[in-house]
Amino acid sequence: MRFLSDNAARVHPNVWEAMRAADAGDAPYDGDALSQRLDEAFSGLFGREVAVLWVATGTAANCLALSAMVPPHGGVVCHREAHIEMDEGGAPGFYLHGAKLMLADGEGAKLAPQAISAVIDPIRDDVHQVQPHAISITQASEYGRAYRPDEIAAIADLARSRGLGLHMDGARFANAAAFLGLSAAQAAGDVDALSFGCVKNGGMTAEGIVFFDPALADVVRYRRKRSGHLQSKGRFLAAQLLAMVEGDLWLDNARAANAAAQAITEQAKQRLMHPVEANEVFIRLNPDEREVLRGIGYQFYDWGADAARFVASWDSDLGEARALGQAIADL
Incomplete structure (x- = not known):
């Protein structure tokens, strides 16, 4: 994912x-x-x-x-x-x-x-x-x-x-x-x-x-x-x-990517580092929490010691994006 x-x-x-x-x-x-x-x-x-x-x-x-x-x-x-x-x-x-x-x-x-x-x-x-x-x-x-x-x-x-x-x-x-x-x-x-x-x-x-x-x-x-x-x-x-x-x-693809980014944030708003105004989502996560998400199968970049960056694309699956948001909330 x-x-x-x-x-x-x-x-x-x-x-x-x-x-x-x-x-x-x-x-x-x-x-x-x-x-x-x-x-x-x-x-x-x-x-x-x-x-x-x-x-x-x-x-x-x-x-x-x-x-x-x-x-x-x-x-x-x-x-x-x-x-x-x-x-x-x-x-x-x-x-x-x-x-x-x-x-x-x-x-x-x-x-x-x-x-x-x-x-x-x-x-x-x-x-x-x-x-x-x-x-x-x-x-x-x-x-x-x-x-x-x-x-x-x-x-x-x-x-x-x-x-x-x-x-x-x-x-x-x-x-x-x-x-x-x-x-x-x-x-x-x-x-x-x-x-x-x-x-x-x-x-x-x-x-x-x-x-x-x-x-x-x-x-x-x-x-x-x-x-x-x-x-x-x-x-x-x-x-x-x-x-x-x-x-x-160019706009259709961007709208799809943005929608997937918003889907991630629906259940993870309390951990947001920045307002989501495009297709990037920055989340506060400690190293152990990041490993939990990777164990589930999510791929993303660490962003410093206690954060991660998730980037949605034109071809991101909305179901996977919503599930990611829920997995973050479940932490």
Whole structure:
């Protein structure tokens, strides 16, 4: 009974079918017909002109997006528990050629303007200190918390007033949009670039970088090649992204994952560490209790000494999710 990670979920049948349909001769790299459709498809999704590039991983999507905004001598403000800080193996420093991550605090792994200002206000405007060039937020956050439109707007206003770029790590963007009942445009707000999650949401090997300033995409096209992410048969990556957004599969899958997460919480609310606003559930459990659940057959990650993380996926079984919640309550 798998609640280890949405990365471990099955590939959705619609994505498989789209890849099979793409298995025909076409132009290499991103010159194929499917890759050429991405800008139009995502522009329709977000209701404004965007440019979209596919890459193979979320790490590359985040870092390449930021590389268009931040020079090697600059910095990126992010939460101290953001994925780019905690779980990308130093990739931001690699892709950004040494740029610094500037860590801020915030409840639920979310940033607010005051926390960002606390980091950047003390920085002198001279060559002896790293200057901020961008802000990165995560929708939904590392603790499954969703940014509301007014929260994103406040951060965007700060970014604009300081001349900073604004990036959104959207590995679970669909889950946040589904929870809030928002359109893609509302869930993204006024960001400059978005890493549009696909793999965690039923995809196989594709993530999308959505640039709301198409000029940024022109920079990243070269950096994508230099970093080894310009795949020769890019049509298979484009096919996955198109399968997600054409027909709203991205939302359907996210709603299913969110529903399973809510099913876990029905009987386990007294142990919740954070409100469940996406598909991640953080539960207070001591080591002995965790072993009891593993003995029953549940798979999940430990989260520190006395907690665990359970992640629901698009293909999670609701019955298993409810049973997990009951098993936690029975402890």
